[in-house]
Amino acid sequence: MTEKRTWALNGFIGLLLEVVLFALGLYFLSEGSLIGVLFLLLVAVGISGFFIVQPNEAKVLIFFGQYLGSVRRSGFWWGTPFTIRKKVSLRVRNFNSSKLKVNDVEGNPIEIAAVVVFRVVDSAKALFDVDNYETFVEIQSETALRHIASSYPYDTFEDINASSLRGNADEVAAELARELQQRLQVAGVEVLEARLTHLAYATEIAGAMLQRQQAAAIIAARQKIVEGAVGMVQMAVNKLKEDGVIDLDEERKAAMVNNLMVAIVSEREAHPVINTGTIY
Structure with a gap:
């Protein structure tokens, strides 16, 4: 069934x-003529x-079971005359x-919800091809949302470049809109957004997943700190060697590298120990 335009005359002309x-x-x-009865x-x-x-x-407009x-x-x-006229709203609506x-x-069990912005673009499809297009939109929207949610992980911990529901919201929304449009096309509905x-994670695993996220964040931060500390220590050793400020053997160089790494990486403030020599 496809929408088509039907004949309609301006109502005021018809009234005239x-x-x-x-x-x-x-x-x-x-005048006593029976033609008057016909006109009436x-x-x-x-x-x-x-x-x-x-x-x-x-x-x-439906005329004795036929779509006009x-x-x-x-x-x-x-x-x-004698047509059944059914109203179909063309306004933009939210679900x-x-x-x-x-x-x-x-x-992983998760909780997910979405808003769908849609409108009817084909009144014939909306009225005749599905039983109730509003209920059809609701059911198909939830079905598509379930399918999209089961196609992505909630979050990625090992591969930061992989797509996820939390990290790729725009990509997930675009795919949801495309799938919805395919499902709702039969009802003459256009998905705008x-x-x-x-x-969110379901309540039964929310606490454990929060700890996992915190642990992943700490590990990532530590990796950055270690990478920066190694670069700083290497730069300091090379600078001392190039400027000839001090000549260290391998043992003392290792000790200095150890001290610098501890001072940079440690979460607490470093307290230097000054060696004043021995009494002998």
Whole structure:
């Protein structure tokens, strides 16, 4: 089923025609002619053809079980009599999913929710191809969200370049929007945007995962500190050697490197010990 435009006349012109037919009917009846009855019957039938279309709304016209077409232009209209006219909103709407509990690609239970911005672009598909397009949008949105959540890990600890739900929010949102568009196309719905509104570990593993994140952050920070400390010590030893400030043998050089590394890497403030010599 595909939306098509149907015939509709300006309602005020139709109202004027109805008045003319009514006046002719009364005139012929006063003259004793049965044609007046025919005109009055046409007026009675024509009255059922008037309808109003609100802004950002479509009226779908059904004539004895047959789809005649849709009227999208807002205003007062006069169309085919005895038609059933069903309203379909064309406004932009939001759907906020509930918090879903799913397992990510690594099997960790997480809580996730999203907001979907959509609108109807084909009133015929929305009305005839699915039972209830609003319920269809809700179910398909939650289904797509579950599928996306199970395709990514919540977070990456070993491979920092891998995609994750927490680290690649824009990429995940774009993929969610694409999958939703494929699912909702049959209902004549266009997905304008899809965004995650809630993302967290499930309560039963939240504490353990928080400790894991903290440990990973500490390890990463330590790696940076060690790399910087090695560079600083190497630069200091090379500078002393180039300037000829002091000539150290391998044993004393190792001791100095050890002291510098301890002073730089240690979390506490270093307290130097001054060697004043021996009494012998």
